[in-house]
Amino acid sequence: MPTPIDLNFSSTHEWCRIDANIATVGISDHAQGELGDVALTLLPEVGRMLQRGDKLGEIESIKAVSDLYAPVSGEVVAVNEALDDAPELVNDDPYGKGWMVKIKMTQPADAETLLDSAAYEATF
Amino acid sequence: MKRTSLYETHLAAGATMVPFAGWEMPVSYAGTVAEVAAVRSSTGLFDVSHMGEVSVSGSGAFDFIQYLTTNDAARLSPGKAQYSLLLNENGGVIDDIIIYCLASNAYLIVLNAGCKDKDWDWLQAQVQGKANVVLEDVSKSTALIAVQGPKAVELISQLTGQENLSELKRFQFSRGQCGLIYSRTGYTGDDGFEIFCESADAPSLWQKLTDAGGVPAGLGARDVLRLEAGYPLYGHELDAEASPFESGVGWAVKMNKGNFIGRAALLDLPKNRSLVGLQMDERAIPREHYPISANGELIGHTTSGTWSPTLRAGIAMARVDAEFAVLGTPISVDIRGRACPAKVVALPFYRNGV
Structure with missing residues (x-):
């Protein structure tokens, strides 16, 4: 799967799509491939305040549990409820319907700490 | 790291290989959920050639098997197989095995890959001084392919032309040419066969099976399927510390068949715990290994657990205090600090046609 060029990535495999001050967050195609079939996502409540690097939630595949980290600081303003019944969207469409949370950024400079698509692809 | 004769075949099919019990084995090909679905709806193929096989023969073979294993080998006759256990003197489980009766006083024992070296040492120690029993480790020359699913029997019957395969009952087997054994056994909870063949013949047999529509499946799917089917796995439900009566395999221990290794110890072992679903x-x-509680008290631990794609639910096997081994009992599983509600349910979770 080609890596979309409009995304930024953390070194822990979360991606961000930043639109104004809202960051939509998911996990990379590489990460979902390593995890295998996702069976469960545990995501935060809307309203939760996060610092960059905080544990954001958990993703469980059949074979493993993996922590999800906040790639930027801010407030959780939306959670992808479709994953409750269809966590396989993380596998099927990691950069689209498999998104996990939207974060209203409080530190816009956080974005500069992330990798661009080319750098992420070259590293992983 | 050891490799089965199908190693190159797995790589060519794009399998993800992982280390397992000293072997490099396929954990998945297209993905575990898809492979589980293939077994539940049509036919899945598993390379289980890493398992150990030991031939036991000689005029003392029956007595030797009867003394070393817990099930009643007297119920075997040529063409029949039996699930059984090897116990140590303390009544702990050394391995769970399947014994194939090839002929009078000629048996093939199938051992877990992870236990094989230990089992072989144990068998050799026990055979000392018994001139009428011959043990031979035939693991290296023997490949084993499991063909499992509701369409597996039809697929094999058409492919091999071997007669009357569909008439074999569970735990019966039929011998074909070139050392082939077609055994109506498996570890998935679905119908099917396990086919023994010469290691050198495995790649061409595997190719024929895939050409006929069999879907390669890896260890990931195998573990989910055996859990759904409620089958124990050595090192999880079974080990040297736990009595078979506390591990869900008491049915394979025939205390009245005569003496066998571990029997005396079993008489004195407590039966305070039960294996439940x-x-x-x-x-x-x-x-x-997740803790389980009821009414705020720790009552046991899970021994294996997974997400079941077939049931669309989290399932586990667990060893708990016997008083809680009642269907429907509400309990709580400590999932990394969260108390998650669950119920004791019947094993197996899933069984189809076998």
């Missing part, structure tokens, strides 16, 4: 009330995944 658990199903989570909500979407949650119980994994192995």
Whole structure:
């Protein structure tokens, strides 16, 4: 799967799509491939305040549990409820319907700490 | 790291290989959920050539088997197989095995890959001084392919032309040419066969099976399927510390058949715990070694757990205080600090046609 060029990535495999001050967050195609079939996502409540690097939630595949980290600081303003019944969207469409949370950024400079698509692809 | 004769075949099919019990084995090909679905709806193929095979023959073979294993080998006759256990003197489980009766006083024992070296040492120690029993480790020359699913029997019957395969009952087997053994056994909870062949013949047999529509499946799917089917796995439900009566395999211990290794110890071992099935009330995944409580008291631990794609629920097997081994009992599984509600349910979780 080609890596979309409009995304930024953390070194822990979360991606961000930043639109104004809202960051939509998911996990990379590489990460979902390593995890295998996702069976469960545990995501935060809307309203939760996060610092960059905080544990954001958990993703469980059949074979493993993996922590999800906040790639930027801010407030959780939306959670992808479709994953409750269809966590396989993380596998099927990691950069689209498999998104996990939207974060209203409080530190816009956080974005500069992330990798661009080319750098992420070259590293992983 | 050891490799089966199908190693190159797995690589060519794009399998993800992982280390397992000293072997490099395929954990998945297209993905575990898809492979589980293939077994539940049509036919899946598993390379289980890493398992050990030991031939036991000689005029003392029957007595030797009867003394070393817990099930009643007197119920075997040529063409029949039997699930059984090797116990140590303390009544702990050394391995769970399947014994194939090839002929009078000629048996083939199938051992877990991870236990094989230990089992072989144990068998050799026990055979000392018995001139009428011959043991031979035939693991290297023997490949084993499991063909499992509701369409597996039809697929094999058409492919091999071997007669009357569909008439074999569970745990019966039929011998073909070139050392082939077609055994109506498996570890998935679905119908099917396990086919023994010469290692050198395995790649061409595997190719024929895939050409006929069999879907390669890896260890990931195998573990989910055996859990759904409620089958124990050595090192999880079974080990040298736990009595078979507390591990869900008491049915394979025939205390009245005569003396066998471990029998005396079993008479004195407590039966305070039971192996049960658990199903989570909500979407949650119980994994192995998670604590289980009831009414705030610790009552046991999970021995294996997974997400069941077939049941669409988190399931586990667990060893709990016997008083809680009652169907429907509400319990709580500690999933990394969260108390998640579950209930004791019947094993197996899933069984189809076998």
